[in-house]
Amino acid sequence: MTRFSEIGIVSPVSRRVDRSKGNEDNMDMKELIRTVDLTKIYPSGEQPITALRDVNLVFTPGEFAGLVGPSGSGKTTLLNIVGSLDTPTSGSVEVLGGKIEKLSHKKAAELRNRHIGFIFQTFNLLPVYTVYENVEFPLLLLGMKAAARRKAVRDALAWVGLADREKSRPAQLSGGQSQRVAIARAVVKKPDLVLDDEPTANLDAENSHHILETMKAINRDLGTTFLFSTHDDKVIRHLRRKITLIDGRVAADETKTA
Amino acid sequence: MIIPKLAFRNLIGNGTKTWLNALVLSFSFVAIIWGQSLFEGMDKEMSKVTIDQEAGGGQYWAGAFDPFDPMTIDDAPKTIPAELAVETSSGRAAPILIVSGTIYPKGRMVPALLKGVDPDQAVLKLPFDRLRGAAGDIPGLIGARMAKNTGLSKGDTVTVRWRDASGTFDAADIEIVEIFQTQVQTVDVGQIWIPLKALQGMTGRTGKATIVTMPAGTAPRTYPEWSFQGHDVLLKDIKNFVQAKSVGFSIFYLTLMAMALLAIFNTQILSIWHRRREIGTLIALGMPRGRVIRLFTLEGTMLSLLAAAVGAVYGLPLLIYMAKHGWVLPAGQADSFGLALNQALYPAYSAGLVIVTILIVLAATTVVSFLPTRKIVTLKPTDALKGKWS
Ligand SMILES: Nc1ncnc2c1ncn2[C@@H]1O[C@H](COP(=O)(O)OP(=O)(O)OP(=O)(O)O)[C@@H](O)[C@H]1O
Ligand SMILES: [Mg+2]
Numbered sequence: 001m002t003r004f005s006e007i008g009i010v011s012p013v014s015r016r017v018d019r020s021k022g023n024e025d026n027m028d029m030k031e032l033i034r035t036v037d038l039t040k041i042y043p044s045g046e047q048p049i050t051a052l053r054d055v056n057l058v059f060t061p062g063e064f065a066g067l068v069g070p071s072g073s074g075k076t077t078l079l080n081i082v083g084s085l086d087t088p089t090s091g092s093v094e095v096l097g098g099k100i101e102k103l104s105h106k107k108a109a110e111l112r113n114r115h116i117g118f119i120f121q122t123f124n125l126l127p128v129y130t131v132y133e134n135v136e137f138p139l140l141l142l143g144m145k146a147a148a149r150r151k152a153v154r155d156a157l158a159w160v161g162l163a164d165r166e167k168s169r170p171a172q173l174s175g176g177q178s179q180r181v182a183i184a185r186a187v188v189k190k191p192d193l194v195l196d197d198e199p200t201a202n203l204d205a206e207n208s209h210h211i212l213e214t215m216k217a218i219n220r221d222l223g224t225t226f227l228f229s230t231h232d233d234k235v236i237r238h239l240r241r242k243i244t245l246i247d248g249r250v251a252a253d254e255t256k257t258a
Numbered sequence: 259m260i261i262p263k264l265a266f267r268n269l270i271g272n273g274t275k276t277w278l279n280a281l282v283l284s285f286s287f288v289a290i291i292w293g294q295s296l297f298e299g300m301d302k303e304m305s306k307v308t309i310d311q312e313a314g315g316g317q318y319w320a321g322a323f324d325p326f327d328p329m330t331i332d333d334a335p336k337t338i339p340a341e342l343a344v345e346t347s348s349g350r351a352a353p354i355l356i357v358s359g360t361i362y363p364k365g366r367m368v369p370a371l372l373k374g375v376d377p378d379q380a381v382l383k384l385p386f387d388r389l390r391g392a393a394g395d396i397p398g399l400i401g402a403r404m405a406k407n408t409g410l411s412k413g414d415t416v417t418v419r420w421r422d423a424s425g426t427f428d429a430a431d432i433e434i435v436e437i438f439q440t441q442v443q444t445v446d447v448g449q450i451w452i453p454l455k456a457l458q459g460m461t462g463r464t465g466k467a468t469i470v471t472m473p474a475g476t477a478p479r480t481y482p483e484w485s486f487q488g489h490d491v492l493l494k495d496i497k498n499f500v501q502a503k504s505v506g507f508s509i510f511y512l513t514l515m516a517m518a519l520l521a522i523f524n525t526q527i528l529s530i531w532h533r534r535r536e537i538g539t540l541i542a543l544g545m546p547r548g549r550v551i552r553l554f555t556l557e558g559t560m561l562s563l564l565a566a567a568v569g570a571v572y573g574l575p576l577l578i579y580m581a582k583h584g585w586v587l588p589a590g591q592a593d594s595f596g597l598a599l600n601q602a603l604y605p606a607y608s609a610g611l612v613i614v615t616i617l618i619v620l621a622a623t624t625v626v627s628f629l630p631t632r633k634i635v636t637l638k639p640t641d642a643l644k645g646k647w648s
Contacts, residue, residue: 085640109546109547110544110546113545118542118543128267129267141544141545
């Protein structure tokens, strides 16, 4: 297994967006996400907290990338803003060509509904729904027809190996199983982007491995872009791109070349 | 159509809590419908007996007669118009002569109205036929309340005194031949019924009457010195009486309703608080806030629909039983409702009553469910996801 320390490091600068060049070379290079001088400041008490400073990143479709860095370095904040759950204090974030900071509540909901899947650290399954209903939920929001919905849910549950637990309630599942339901829910609508905050924080080694393999397969087969935040070496090993945040800044941006 | 589906799933998923809330709410449904139907039933019943025993299909009142002004009574009687006399002589209309007098039961002196009625009349459903052809003393008929107030019983003889048309005092003995039960106080309290002919003769008012009660379906005509009074006038007191009682009762079920609404409001606030992480999840999954609000509001509304269903399960048999067997008011209550003791009250259920009640409760629960959900608008999804409340 290749470790990031063993692979060639691409200079972070080359990956950072050079605004002076304008947008012309971005047109042919299909972009999924572009952040420009993204800054997020939380007005907490008398000392505002700068969670992100001048973050300039570009992600293209099909990436399998992770944000790493110490606790409090801004990983979750960045995921939330990219996922249009939060807005930048300054700078700009474009996702699928739309500027997050300019989206209305409704448009942001639509972006999430159609194009983004979330996997939360705490799973956040809907407790009164069965596994099947949880996975079905995003499709209901999309207004998908019943037959298509049934097939998509069955497929998604098969990907994560939970076809036999359709009728279970979240409370009856183990942590690893809940995580897999959350993955199924995130990928069932075949989104362009899956945002996954600490995918393995609550899982043991075996489950972590299984889940990462599942996500890699989905990334490979469906071309879904995955963006993680993680501290976990077991996850970092699998990343094809590793972005290190320190104190809200991009300290390194490495791509596995092997 | 996804919102109703989700709301339903959430409700059912909440299990016992949902059913308990629905049960509490269903009490208000049943109580309101039951209470209102009782008053509708009372209104119907009292109108019916009043029509049967007093109002008929309307009355002609003589001269300045006003049942609420005793001063008008002795001067009111007028000769029955020829056209009406044809009706009265065949019994199809009931002439009544009213003269004020005094009775002396057991040595006491009690003011009383003497009411002369044709024993052969076929309009009013009171046992006036008992006044037919009695020998000796003048036969008299009184209601149960009058009997109670005066201490008179069947077979007693009582002395009455009155002034005749020329103002001279006169007296006679009346034998109580029957005591009748009635809910209509105005044919009972403070009066004694005797044959019309006898009263006309006693008071020198031959051919005269104060009231001519007509059968149902009478088209009002104009006769000089007589005025026609329809049900709007004759039943007004009943309507007012029932309404006054029902207002008092309203307070009882408004309280019940307020309690139920408070329970929903409370449940709703609590559930939005408890489910903030879920709300965050819904928003993160791409559900617009407006829809989240609609979802939570609909859950409240569905709860009251569920309550209507739960209420129907035990309420329907109860209400049907009531309709069949009536409801006997507790002792002491009966009199204040103008009813005889042990007399059952039969509720009347109209579709209007049931529909209006359900609509009102639905509207109220919807509002009460909606109000707390407005907080969702201010909720930041990132905080909600962490289980924080912004
Ligand atoms: N809602 C908030 N209000 C105020 N400060 C916040 C808020 N959310 C995050 N922060 C602060 O912003 C900084 C970045 O937080 P963030 O959650 O993005 O870190 P992280 O890299 O995800 O950390 P971890 O690895 O511990 O999850 C931290 O200093 C944090 O305290
Ligand atoms: Mg974090």
